[in-house]
Amino acid sequence: MQTIETLIHARWVIPVEPTETILENHAIAIHDGRILNILPSAQASATYQAETTHQLDEQALIPGLVNSHTHAAMSLLRGLADDLPLMEWLNEHIWPAEREWVSSEFVHDGVQLAVAEMLRSGTTCFNDMYFFPDITAHAASAAGIRAVVGLIVIDFPTAWAADADEYLHKGIEVHDRFRSNPLISCAFAPHAPYTVSDEPLERIRTWADELDLPIHIHLHETESEVTAALEKEGRRPLQRLAELGLLSPRLVAVHMTRLEAEEIEQLATCGGHVVHCPESNLKLASGFCPVQKLLDAGINVALGTDGAASNNDLDMLGEMRSAALLAKAVAGQPGAIPAGTALRMATLGGARALGLEEQIGSLVPGKAADIVAIDLGGIETRPVYHPLSQLVYAAGREHVTDVWVAGRHLLKERTLTTLDEQAILDRTAQWQSRICINA
Amino acid sequence: MQTIETLIHARWVIPVEPTETILENHAIAIHDGRILNILPSAQASATYQAETTHQLDEQALIPGLVNSHTHAAMSLLRGLADDLPLMEWLNEHIWPAEREWVSSEFVHDGVQLAVAEMLRSGTTCFNDMYFFPDITAHAASAAGIRAVVGLIVIDFPTAWAADADEYLHKGIEVHDRFRSNPLISCAFAPHAPYTVSDEPLERIRTWADELDLPIHIHLHETESEVTAALEKEGRRPLQRLAELGLLSPRLVAVHMTRLEAEEIEQLATCGGHVVHCPESNLKLASGFCPVQKLLDAGINVALGTDGAASNNDLDMLGEMRSAALLAKAVAGQPGAIPAGTALRMATLGGARALGLEEQIGSLVPGKAADIVAIDLGGIETRPVYHPLSQLVYAAGREHVTDVWVAGRHLLKERTLTTLDEQAILDRTAQWQSRICINA
Numbered sequence: 056m057q058t059i060e061t062l063i064h065a066r067w068v069i070p071v072e073p074t075e076t077i078l079e080n081h082a083i084a085i086h087d088g089r090i091l092n093i094l095p096s097a098q099a100s101a102t103y104q105a106e107t108t109h110q111l112d113e114q115a116l117i118p119g120l121v122n123s124h125t126h127a128a129m130s131l132l133r134g135l136a137d138d139l140p141l142m143e144w145l146n147e148h149i150w151p152a153e154r155e156w157v158s159s160e161f162v163h164d165g166v167q168l169a170v171a172e173m174l175r176s177g178t179t180c181f182n183d184m185y186f187f188p189d190i191t192a193h194a195a196s197a198a199g200i201r202a203v204v205g206l207i208v209i210d211f212p213t214a215w216a217a218d219a220d221e222y223l224h225k226g227i228e229v230h231d232r233f234r235s236n237p238l239i240s241c242a243f244a245p246h247a248p249y250t251v252s253d254e255p256l257e258r259i260r261t262w263a264d265e266l267d268l269p270i271h272i273h274l275h276e277t278e279s280e281v282t283a284a285l286e287k288e289g290r291r292p293l294q295r296l297a298e299l300g301l302l303s304p305r306l307v308a309v310h311m312t313r314l315e316a317e318e319i320e321q322l323a324t325c326g327g328h329v330v331h332c333p334e335s336n337l338k339l340a341s342g343f344c345p346v347q348k349l350l351d352a353g354i355n356v357a358l359g360t361d362g363a364a365s366n367n368d369l370d371m372l373g374e375m376r377s378a379a380l381l382a383k384a385v386a387g388q389p390g391a392i393p394a395g396t397a398l399r400m401a402t403l404g405g406a407r408a409l410g411l412e413e414q415i416g417s418l419v420p421g422k423a424a425d426i427v428a429i430d431l432g433g434i435e436t437r438p439v440y441h442p443l444s445q446l447v448y449a450a451g452r453e454h455v456t457d458v459w460v461a462g463r464h465l466l467k468e469r470t471l472t473t474l475d476e477q478a479i480l481d482r483t484a485q486w487q488s489r490i491c492i493n494a
Numbered sequence: 495m496q497t498i499e500t501l502i503h504a505r506w507v508i509p510v511e512p513t514e515t516i517l518e519n520h521a522i523a524i525h526d527g528r529i530l531n532i533l534p535s536a537q538a539s540a541t542y543q544a545e546t547t548h549q550l551d552e553q554a555l556i557p558g559l560v561n562s563h564t565h566a567a568m569s570l571l572r573g574l575a576d577d578l579p580l581m582e583w584l585n586e587h588i589w590p591a592e593r594e595w596v597s598s599e600f601v602h603d604g605v606q607l608a609v610a611e612m613l614r615s616g617t618t619c620f621n622d623m624y625f626f627p628d629i630t631a632h633a634a635s636a637a638g639i640r641a642v643v644g645l646i647v648i649d650f651p652t653a654w655a656a657d658a659d660e661y662l663h664k665g666i667e668v669h670d671r672f673r674s675n676p677l678i679s680c681a682f683a684p685h686a687p688y689t690v691s692d693e694p695l696e697r698i699r700t701w702a703d704e705l706d707l708p709i710h711i712h713l714h715e716t717e718s719e720v721t722a723a724l725e726k727e728g729r730r731p732l733q734r735l736a737e738l739g740l741l742s743p744r745l746v747a748v749h750m751t752r753l754e755a756e757e758i759e760q761l762a763t764c765g766g767h768v769v770h771c772p773e774s775n776l777k778l779a780s781g782f783c784p785v786q787k788l789l790d791a792g793i794n795v796a797l798g799t800d801g802a803a804s805n806n807d808l809d810m811l812g813e814m815r816s817a818a819l820l821a822k823a824v825a826g827q828p829g830a831i832p833a834g835t836a837l838r839m840a841t842l843g844g845a846r847a848l849g850l851e852e853q854i855g856s857l858v859p860g861k862a863a864d865i866v867a868i869d870l871g872g873i874e875t876r877p878v879y880h881p882l883s884q885l886v887y888a889a890g891r892e893h894v895t896d897v898w899v900a901g902r903h904l905l906k907e908r909t910l911t912t913l914d915e916q917a918i919l920d921r922t923a924q925w926q927s928r929i930c931i932n933a
Binding site for chain 2: 131135137138141334340343367368373377383384389394433434437440441444453476479483484
């Protein structure tokens with residue numbers, strides 16, 4: 056008998072790799088925070104002596120969900136201004152509130168609220184874009200969740216930095232400070248083509264190459280973004296990025312609701328990634344990302360919730376379902392984005408976009424033990440003819456019972472083990488009072 | 495002090511009438527199954543002596559949700575065949591399974607599973623279309639939920655009836671048997687224009703007038719339905735119904751993803767109702783119902799989940815959110831279907847479509863006490879800047895804590911009081927084994 060840390064027996068294991076595989080009555084053996092083996096339960100019991108054993112008779116185990124685009128701290132602004140167009144929402148509500156309130160304290164408390172929500176809904180890694188990325192990295196790491204923190208760059212001054220130079224300088228500091236933290240990695244995060252000028256984009260291109268980092272950017276989110284760029288400079292934003300040398304496998308392009316056929320080809324050729332945020336795109340009436348066409352062209356597509364101010368949740372299970380449902384109607388094909396593809400986008404697709412596919416994104420020996428258990432045994436998810444289908448089309452965030460990140464049990468029978476839920480709610484209530492009074 | 499049955503104090507009451515109203519720290523006084531009064535909590539405590547008092551400090555009370563189109567018993571087929579086009583799904587999977595399995599026992603067990611799910615997610619009334627409507631009525635009534643059972647008519651024989659004559663005859667018997675049951679009402683339910691011929695449709699028109707019943711029908715669900723009708727008989731299905739005299743305020747037209755401008759006018763003129771089923775329309779790639787245009791034309795729009803075989807849940811809170819999100823992208827206006835309008839469609843819109851607007855659909859003295867309490871105090875729904883927005887965009891089915899129908903407490907702190915959850919799960923598992931083996 057081999058002694059290991061943890062053995063999780065489950066009714067089903069859906070590893071994502073190989074595609075469409077569903078293992079019944081299997082166990083995952085975990086040691087040193089990594090997946091050691093996946094094997095039939097009976098065999099596992101005969102092979103391993105585990106310090107901790109879990110018996111999850113109604114659950115499916117899946118790789119931890121990767122939220123590939125969010126602004127975690129904005130959870131404190133959830134529902135502040137709904138049912139408004141993107142630019143009005145940004146200019147008249149979100150940016151004024153941010154100017155007034157964003158601080159290291161705001162980011163800390165907002166990220167804790169967001170991480171609590173993400174863990175409770177099966178997200179084990181998030182790709183963030185916001186101010187005070189050092190605080191985000193600290194809060195994520197302390198909670199035990201994996202994060203890719205965006206080294207944000209934007210042309211206008213904020214509480215975090217005064218100009219492009221300072222954004223970049225502070226960003227590099229954050230990168231250096233967290234480089235040995237196994238849960239934290241960094242991406243450059245120029246906000247959007249319409250808010251970042253050429254010079255910082257060129258520096259980002261160079262430094263991203265040197266430091267081997269992704270470049271996380273909002274791109275072609277709305278028709279008006281594209282139209283305004285055409286009017287102003289006679290080219291579409293993607294073309295500008297191409298001319299600046301930013302089209303590469305480092306590109307993590309978020310939204311992409313406006314794409315011409317040649318642009319899809321261009322993206323496929325350069326190896327860039329798209330992060331699809333269906334609920335945010337619907338809510339802000341930004342448009343429809345042609346997901347099936349992107350996949351057909353061989354482009355890697357990840358999923359993101361966007362921030363809670365424009366969604367209004369950080370629920371990747373819900374986002375996966377929305378992505379699968381919406382893609383069918385957009386493609387006019389009920390077979391578009393079947394359940395297995397949706398799950399792959401929400402896991403391995405995200406890992407690939409973030410350059411973490413060697414570490415996470417599927418349940419494979421050697422990868423980190425980032426694992427989520429989802430109960431399919433209740434009223435909402437019975438009968439179970441096809442567990443993968445049930446997971447995507449019927450299960451909800453409330454069915455997530457347990458979450459492990461790097462083998463650490465962060466959600467245990469729906470209780471957070473590293474975060475104090477009541478303290479988070481109390482601080483959220485304090486922020487609400489302050490922001491309400493001044494809104 | 496006036497003695498009453500129940501007094502529910504809540505943090506918020508969202509009555510739907512008047513529109514956009516949010517009452518803080520109010521109470522609903524209930525007697526004889528009806529809403530007696532809605533008034534500030536302090537005043538309520540001074541006025542009423544209640545047999546049962548509830549103090550819901552984190553909850554919003556809303557009118558019970560009205561699921562205006564479902565096939566409850568099909569919950570036993572949830573997830574049997576996903577990611578397929580409508581006609582292939584019907585012809586090769588659903589109809590064969592139904593031919594093999596549908597019986598009074600199947601309908602009883604399927605309806606119990608569906609009612610358990612609906613109550614747990616805040617639905618207090620459902621408009622059903624399925625075989626054995628007598629069994630559906632019995633099961634609903636026994637569980638204490640309100641139902642409009644469809645007196646189904648379809649040209650082909652099933653376990654329920656052999657031909658149009660028998661469908662109609664048995665339907666009328668069901669209507670007569672349940673006419674004194676306060677929870678049950680009936681609607682004629684000709685399945686769809688492509689499955690019901692002229693003669694039974696004409697009889698339905700006459701009898702619906704005589705008995706004062708709605709006519710519940712799938713209509714313009716897909717492009718191919720419309721195209722096939724044009725090819726076969728040179729007119730669109732709506733035109734055929736018009737010529738048969740079915741366009742009236744009795745018409746409850748489900749789906750309506752294909753509508754020309756004149757058809758919208760025609761519907762508005764006749765006073766017919768549309769039931770929008772956004773998730774089913776997306777999943778089957780049926781198309782996009784132009785909801786904002788329908789509302790702009792003055793047409794009453796209700797919401798439905800459709801059956802769990804094509805959704806795959808009966809979650810009206812989720813459907814309301816999907817409807818609000820999708821309408822914005824379809825209209826190209828982020829202000830389309832704001833939160834208050836979505837809630838109105840899911841409550842009063844349904845009540846109006848079903849001819850029940852004097853009884854249910856809003857929290858107004860004199861109406862039935864069909865009330866749902868939703869907890870907005872947790873991680874997923876905090877902060878609460880606008881309770882109505884939070885309810886639609888952030889809350890989920892799991893936040894439904896309590897449900898009353900006609901003043902009867904059917905879900906009590908998330909426990910069903912009239913249904914045995916374990917027994918339902920056991921019977922569901924038995925059906926799954928039987929259907930799986932023979933699938």
